[in-house]
Amino acid sequence: MDKNIAILDSLHKSDVFAGLKTEQNDVVIKGGLCKKLQPKIILFHQGDSAQTCYLVNRGRLKLTKLNEQGKEVIFRYVGAGELIAAVAVLKNSNYPVTAESVEETEVISWDKQTMMQLMRRYPDITINLLSIILERFEDVQNRYLELCTERVEQRIALTLLRLMRSAGSKNSEGIYIDIPLGRQNIADYTGTTLYTASRTLSAWEKKGWIKSGREQIVITDPHALVQFAETI
Amino acid sequence: MDKNIAILDSLHKSDVFAGLKTEQNDVVIKGGLCKKLQPKIILFHQGDSAQTCYLVNRGRLKLTKLNEQGKEVIFRYVGAGELIAAVAVLKNSNYPVTAESVEETEVISWDKQTMMQLMRRYPDITINLLSIILERFEDVQNRYLELCTERVEQRIALTLLRLMRSAGSKNSEGIYIDIPLGRQNIADYTGTTLYTASRTLSAWEKKGWIKSGREQIVITDPHALVQFAETI
DNA sequence: CGCTCTATTGATAAACCTCAAATACAGTGG
DNA sequence: CCACTGTATTTGAGGTTTATCAATAGAGCG
Numbered sequence: 304m305d306k307n308i309a310i311l312d313s314l315h316k317s318d319v320f321a322g323l324k325t326e327q328n329d330v331v332i333k334g335g336l337c338k339k340l341q342p343k344i345i346l347f348h349q350g351d352s353a354q355t356c357y358l359v360n361r362g363r364l365k366l367t368k369l370n371e372q373g374k375e376v377i378f379r380y381v382g383a384g385e386l387i388a389a390v391a392v393l394k395n396s397n398y399p400v401t402a403e404s405v406e407e408t409e410v411i412s413w414d415k416q417t418m419m420q421l422m423r424r425y426p427d428i429t430i431n432l433l434s435i436i437l438e439r440f441e442d443v444q445n446r447y448l449e450l451c452t453e454r455v456e457q458r459i460a461l462t463l464l465r466l467m468r469s470a471g472s473k474n475s476e477g478i479y480i481d482i483p484l485g486r487q488n489i490a491d492y493t494g495t496t497l498y499t500a501s502r503t504l505s506a507w508e509k510k511g512w513i514k515s516g517r518e519q520i521v522i523t524d525p526h527a528l529v530q531f532a533e534t535i
Numbered sequence: 536m537d538k539n540i541a542i543l544d545s546l547h548k549s550d551v552f553a554g555l556k557t558e559q560n561d562v563v564i565k566g567g568l569c570k571k572l573q574p575k576i577i578l579f580h581q582g583d584s585a586q587t588c589y590l591v592n593r594g595r596l597k598l599t600k601l602n603e604q605g606k607e608v609i610f611r612y613v614g615a616g617e618l619i620a621a622v623a624v625l626k627n628s629n630y631p632v633t634a635e636s637v638e639e640t641e642v643i644s645w646d647k648q649t650m651m652q653l654m655r656r657y658p659d660i661t662i663n664l665l666s667i668i669l670e671r672f673e674d675v676q677n678r679y680l681e682l683c684t685e686r687v688e689q690r691i692a693l694t695l696l697r698l699m700r701s702a703g704s705k706n707s708e709g710i711y712i713d714i715p716l717g718r719q720n721i722a723d724y725t726g727t728t729l730y731t732a733s734r735t736l737s738a739w740e741k742k743g744w745i746k747s748g749r750e751q752i753v754i755t756d757p758h759a760l761v762q763f764a765e766t767i
Numbered sequence: 768c769g770c771t772c773t774a775t776t777g778a779t780a781a782a783c784c785t786c787a788a789a790t791a792c793a794g795t796g797g
Numbered sequence: 798c799c800a801c802t803g804t805a806t807t808t809g810a811g812g813t814t815t816a817t818c819a820a821t822a823g824a825g826c827g
Contacts, residue, residue: 368676370684372767378676390673393666399673429661434625436668441622441631443675444600444610450682451726452602455783486806494683496784501806517792517805535604687815718774728816733774749773749824 310337310411313360316384319431327425334417338410342483346402346410353391353398355412359383362408363470363482366400367491377492378443380405380482382470389432392418405483450494458493459503460532463513467522476514477523485518542569542643545592549616551663559657566649572636574715581633585623587644591615594640595702595714598632599723609724610675612637612714614702621664624650637715682726690725691735692764695745699754708746709755717750 314320314328323331337360340346346357349368359381366379366387378400381387390396392415413421422429449458463480471478490500504520507513512524512531522528546552546560555563569592572578578589581600591613598611598619610632613619622628624647645653654661681690695712703710722732736752739745744756744763754760 368680370680371765372684374684376680376683378679390669393662393669399676423658426655426658426661429658429665430625433621433661433665433668436665436672437622437625440668440672440675443672443679444631447610447675447679447682448600448602448608450679451608452604452606485804497806498785498808499783502808505807515806533603717772729774730776730817731815734776737775747774 310335310360313358313384313411317358317386318384318435319358319386319428321431322427323425330424331421334421335411335413338412340404340408340410342404342406342408344404344408346404347388347398349399349401350397353388353394353396355414356386356388356391356418357402357410357412358386360409360411362404362406364402364408364410365405365488366402368400375491376494377488379439380466380470386432386435389436391415392422392432455493455495455499456503457532457534459489459495459500460528462489462493463520463522464525464528464532467525471522474521477521478525479521480519483518484520488518542567542592545590545616545643549590549618550667551590551618551660553663554659555657562656563653566653567643567645570642570644572640572642574636574638574640576636576640578634578636578642579620579630581631582629585620585626585628585630587646588618588620588623588650589634589642589644590618592641592643594636594638596634596640596642597637597720598634600632607723608726609720611671612698612702618664618667621668623647624654624664687725687727687731688735689764689766691721691727691732692760694721694725695752695754696757696760696764699757703754706753709753710757711753712751715750716752720750 310332314323314331320328320331335358338346338357340362346364347353347355361383363383364381364387365377366381367375367377369375381402387402388398390399392413422432449461453461466480466482466484467478470481472481473479486500486504487497489504490497493500504513504515507528508515510527512522512527514521514523542564546555546563552560552563567590570578570589572594578596579585579587593615595615596613596619597609598613599607599609601607613634619634620630622631624645654664681693685693698712698714698716699710702713704713705711718732718736719729721736722729725732736745736747739760740747742759744754744759746753746755
């Protein structure tokens with residue numbers, strides 16, 4: 304019972320099922336399966352046959368992709384209320400990315416058939432799905448533009464600010480990014496190397512813009528970062 | 536009458552309206568407006584209020600985006616049968632990119648209301664739309680990965696091969712890319728500069744992999760390019 | 768033929784990566 | 798509590814890739 308309430312909460316704040324009435328949500332819940340993940344567990348691999356889509360109910364996932372040489376690129380950190388693997392619903396294809404938990408995480412899953420039925424029953428879901436994908440699409444496009452036109456340090460600044468907005472929580476020192484975030488992660492997220500990321504953050508720490516520990520970052524002067532990101 | 540038949544042809548081969556019956560197509564056509572563009576005409580600007588989506592019936596469009604400093608990035612060349620600006624249908628937002636004709640081009644347009652009605656009447660359209668967007672989404676993701684992990688020359692090779700597949704036509708010398716494609720365009724498409732693009736193509740021309748003239752490229756040895764793209 | 772736009776090429780510099788080595792940190796088991 | 802181990806981070810030196818600047822050549826057009 305408690306579990307169902309938890310799920311309901313998540314459905315309400317989720318983007319896919321927005322606008323559904325309570326009794327409709329009940330139907331949705333009955334079709335979904337709950338799954339708990341310890342940190343650093345892979346939910347699915349890029350290339351796996353895509354049969355299921357997932358809603359993050361609690362915790363956070365990291366979406367990545369490897370190239371042939373094994374270099375990792377981070378596309379997105381996905382938090383509670385967000386749907387992933389929408390591709391599974393529509394096409395008989397494979398997951399284009401890998402999803403891995405970065406902390407203790409709970410996801411709710413719907414298989415292709417169930418989701419299709421839900422979409423047919425409640426056309427709003429399809430429309431919602433479409434707008435979610437469009438939003439993400441614009442997001443990648445913007446990051447693609449950044450990657451083409453901005454320098455590494457600007458990209459790191461923009462990335463930190465983005466993470467701050469999506470996973471930031473205010474504390475006494477500044478805004479803490481509530482994701483275990485190593486230098487390598489930042490590098491993979493901005494298209495640079497561990498070393499350049501480290502040097503950059505060190506410099507910013509000396510300037511007092513951030514404070515950083517092992518796999519954690521607090522932004523102490525967001526305004527300075529914003530301004531820096533805008534310099535040519 | 537002739538015009539309508541032309542439109543019908545395009546609808547049939549298009550991705551959005553796939554699976555519709557003839558009488559349904561008629562309804563779709565009545566909702567659409569035909570528009571002819573000379574080369575280098577801007578159909579819409581990034582930031583314009585998005586009220587209309589377009590299907591390319593003939594010719595080709597270039598989708599680009601500028602950053603604040605005015606650097607241009609090319610996202611896509613869009614050919615006949617392809618839909619653009621789907622975002623216009625769903626959200627009260629602005630076009631995220633600029634669309635410009637690169638040759639004589641004919642587009643069919645539907646405004647937000649009409650498209651919404653069509654989607655409600657024929658739910659297949661929504662589903663098709665969703666799969667189109669998903670495909671493009673994966674495409675940007677792949678290019679994003681490339682940009683992060685591959686060197687300029689590899690990216691140029693991959694880009695030429697991609698263009699070859701989507702706009703290539705075989706002639707006596709090899710496979711001609713049927714888009715006016717200057718060095719600057721290639722640079723904007725691969726995230727490099729005019730100069731690097733020029734040097735690279737010059738080198739390949741000496742090796743006999745391509746032949747190039749003013750704003751045009753023929754790939755004479757695709758296999759060599761493929762192999763080169765795969766080298767580390 | 769002169770004009771404009773595009774492409775080539777060399778020289779130079781900047782940005783960034785790579786490698787190597789040292790240091791800091793968190794967790795573990797004695 | 799402390800040494801130990803494995804991982805994360807820092808930092809320097811040096812090299813590679815790529816951008817930038819400048820000057821020239823070529824192609825198409827009226």
